Each structure stands twice: as structure tokens, then as C-alpha cells.
Amino acid sequence: MTHHDKRTRRDALKCLGFGSAGTLFALAGGVLTPIDLAAAIPPSEPRLALFHKPLFVQISDTHIGFSKDANPDVAGTLNRTIDIVNGMAEQPALVIHTGDITHLCKAEEFDRAQQLLSRLRVTELHTVPGEHDTTDPGAAQYFARFGKTSHNKGYYSFDHAGVHFMALVNVMEFKNGGLGTLGEQQLAWAIEDLTHRSASTPIVVFAHMPLWSVYEPWGWGTGDVAPLLAQLKRFGSVTVLNGHIHQIVQKVEGNMTFHTARSTAFPQPVGGEAAGPGPLKVPAERLQQMLGLTTVSLIEHPRSLALNDTTLAGAE
Amino acid sequence: MSRFVVVGLAGLLAACSASAAPSAAAQVEVTIENYHFVPATLKIAAGTSIVWTNKDDDAHTVMDASGAFRSDALDEGQSYTYTFAKPGRYRIACSMHPQMMETIVVQ
DSSP, X not given: OXXXXXXXXXXXXXXXXXXXXXXXXXXXXXXXXXXXXXXXXXTTSOGGGGSSSEEEEEEOOOOBTBOSTTOSOHHHHHHHHHHHHHTSSSOOSEEEEOSOOBSSOOHHHHHHHHHHHTTOOOSEEEEOOOGGGOXXXXXXXXXXXXXXXXXXXXXXXXXXXXXXXXXXOOSSSOOTTOOBOXXXXXXXXXXXXXXXXXXXXXXXXXXXXXXXXXXXXXXBXXXXXXXHHHHHTTSSOEEEEEOSSSSOOEEEETTEEEEEOOOSSOOOOOTTSSSSSOOOOOOHHHHGGGOEEEEEEEETTTTEEEEEEEETTTTO | OHHHHHHHXXXXXXXXXXXXXXGGGSEEEEEEETTEEXXXXXXXXXXXXXXXXXXXXXXXXXXXXXXXXXXXXXXXXXXXXXXXXXXEEEEEEOSSOTTOEEEEEEO
């Protein structure tokens, strides 16, 4: 590094203090290397210039239909998010929405969400449902709009740019008093799906609720995920992405990076630091710093993925 | 023919008296607050209706774990009512937040 080190590190810490730092995690050979973006890029250059073309963007928890104090304008903050994606120097081919598209699972909320998301200038939108999207009988509203890819199962896999993607549903099989659940049928499918992939294929797994235990008293985890995680261990690069908790929590275990995304609608408290996980009310000027999206880029040498979180304020 | 009518009337009268008897406690209020059902346990007489009202600014549902009934998503201030006709032990949960539980014993 250069003589810029001290100043840029201080800048980076300052950014972190405001909660708006973009943090890059480059996963190389199973070793996670966090890089302070402010230290890595001169302030004059746009942050995203550091990356190769983004592989995909993750947005989550848009909660269209929510209008309480924590954010009376969730359409506005989703629009701002879409502007950021559309304004990227190089457009990602995919956007992944990790669920809670709507707040109350109403037809008009889904219609509005689709109308807003249609403004994304990307080739494909992939989704998994959140528990807010599936409260109607048979999750009919969700499947009518987003069920085609998965033949109305909700879970499916696909390949893009040499990366294998698995979309999983952990909000539909109910376990009283428990965590999110994949269920036996989906688990068997997922494990079978992985047997056909070589260990050098980067894997991206995404679902709504965290696929690892973030805070169990609030149900932030998936109770029956262990057999799937065991199968994922043999792969050189595994990225597990979730939403649901409206804040970034990250864990690295071997070659696996677990990462939860911010919401575009409203923040939630840190696990256990409030009476419940309800919408967190923050001053308007702070809200933009607690909402955002995640950009994932492909690094060729060594073949792995890099995650970058951007807040709505950070992109100003 | 006349005998059939008499039996029918008797049945109707029995049904009326069964539903009228616990009229004082015909409706019980349950609130949903801070991701909890309050109260978490309840004993009621058969025929009693429970009205769940969501006081959180997040959405919740009310569902019977065995699948007997399930509400739509309830926004803040919205209610759902179910009348428990049959005695038994019911496990109630929120399908959106499975950590939320309530036990209702219908006698």
C-alpha cells in the first residue's frame, strides 16, 4: 500500500461510523479478505469501478404496501434503488429479489411491485417468496406472477456465466415454534441438484430467511438446512444470500460466505436489541443509510465472487 | 311426517341452548403485540369466539397448527375472529413468524 494508507483508512472508518460504507469482500481460496473501499479507490473514482462487470444485484424486502412510520414511501425507496441499478456503469444481467416483495400479499401490492420492478434495465429478475408474499391460500398471488420458472414449486436452479444458482424457499413449510423450513422434498431436490456440479463451480444459494442461525429467538434461521450445508462444503466458492432481517450480517465458514441484505423499505433492529423484530423507526436522514442493495461480481483469478453493499445514501 | 318435524325441532332447541349457555363469555379478546399472542394460553367454553387483534406495525396471521383455520395477513389494527365449536387443545401460531405460539383449550 502507499502513503495514502492512513488517510484513507480514517475515511473508511468514518464511512463505517455513518453506516454507509461500501465494504468489499473478496473471497479467494476460502480466505475472506475484507477491503475498505475508501482505501482501495481514490475518492475521485466511482466505487463500482473497482469491480468487473457486476454478475448480479440482490435487492430484498421491498414490502410494497407498507406505509407505517418507519417508511411511508416504500415505492419511493424502491425507485431510488432501481435508479442505482440502472445507473451502474455496466448493467448486471440479473437481479435477484430475496423476498417480501409485498407487505400484505394483496393482488394490488403484487401488481404495483411488478410495475415498479419492470423499470429495471436487466435481462432477468429472479425471485424467491418471503413470508409476507405467501399468506394467501396456496401462495396463489405469488405463484401466479413468479411461479413459472419453478413450475409453481418456488425453488429452482439455473446457470449464468459459469455460476450455479439455487433459489430456495424456506417460508412455506410451517413448523410450530420453529425456524424457517426447507422441507424434505426441497432438501432432497437441492442435494440431488448439487451432485451434478463440479467442485470448481461457484455456487450461489439464495432464500428469504437466513439459511444460518442469526438469532433464533426471533426465528432468524432455517431449522433443517444442515444436510444442504454439508453438501455445499466440497465447493470452492459458495455464496449464501438472504434477506428477511433488513440488515447486513455476514459469516464466513471455510469456503462459504453467508450474507444477509439490507431491505429497500425499512430497517429492523439487531437481533435481541428490541422487544421484537418490528420495523425500526429512524430519523428520515438516517433511513437512506440503512436501506440498500448488494452487488455481486465475478472475479476470474481465482474464480470467486465479490460482494459489495451500497446504501441509498452511499450512492448519492 | 309429524314425528320427523318434532325431532327436527328438538334438535334445533338443543343447538340453541348449547350456543346460548356461555353467552357471557361468547367473545374473548386476544392481542398480538411485540410478536407475541397475549395471553399465550387460554381456556374457553365450546362455542366461544376469539377475536385476535394485531397491535404491531408488522403484519401477522392467526393459524391453527393442524390446519383448521388460517387468517389472511393482518395489518396493524386489523382483527380475525374464529368460533371454537369443538372441545380440544388448539395450537395457534403466526404463519409468518413461527416463533409466535398460543395454546387454547376448549372445554
